[in-house]
Amino acid sequence: MAGADINEVADASDARAELLCFLVATVAASHSLTYEWRVDHVVESCRIWLRRNRLWMDWLARVRLGQLALKIAKRDLKGAGIAVRQSNVQALFTDDMQLNYSCTVIKKMLSLCKEAL
Template sequence: MHVDRSRANGILTGNTARPNVILSMPMIFDDESRAEMLCYFVVGELVAMARTGDWLKTDHLVELSRIWLHANGAQFEWQERISIARIAAEFAPDVLATIELRTEKTLASLFTDGWRLDYRVPVVCEIHDRCAARLRRM
């Protein structure tokens, strides 16, 4: 079963006028899911840099992946999560250098309540698109 998260979950993506749909089956980890997780990790890295002056530590990345998995009803191999976390750690400095998101206040505006990324915010879509492009180059 392929689930297009941009259409299935209005809270997650903000791209639909439909109410939030609760999925009964776990999400399949497809290219779009990878891009969404990478985007979430990159923004998490930016938040860490704004708050602490340093990038995320391994235990924080593990917790971030658990939060994302739980929020999205996703299940996939830990090796895949590690791979995406590694890409995020490498890619976040590039995003920071080109998109001015250096304060907690500006970064907080990227989220809805409950720490879900708000895909109605143009900069979230820009980061997501850059993450998707980064994954396609692999």
């Protein structure tokens, strides 16, 4: 349950779209490096992002968002003309592993994630 200084992620919030984008970027980057779709990476990435942003999300909502992130990464990125390659993984994130919003791929990915919600 959310603490006094931790806010819940609202269904229609920008934070929800940013979290989804972070999960999609993380799982797509992981896949480009390992050629595996790692659910454990989605779970851990969600925990990291929520903790870093001092936000809380119900476990079932996290599961659903994680499933959506995997679906987008597996099926929707390519259809939207978004390719995550080993050579551009580093550009997706800042030095402290946050989304690099100046990256064109992240901008497109965030737009796709907003549409998916």
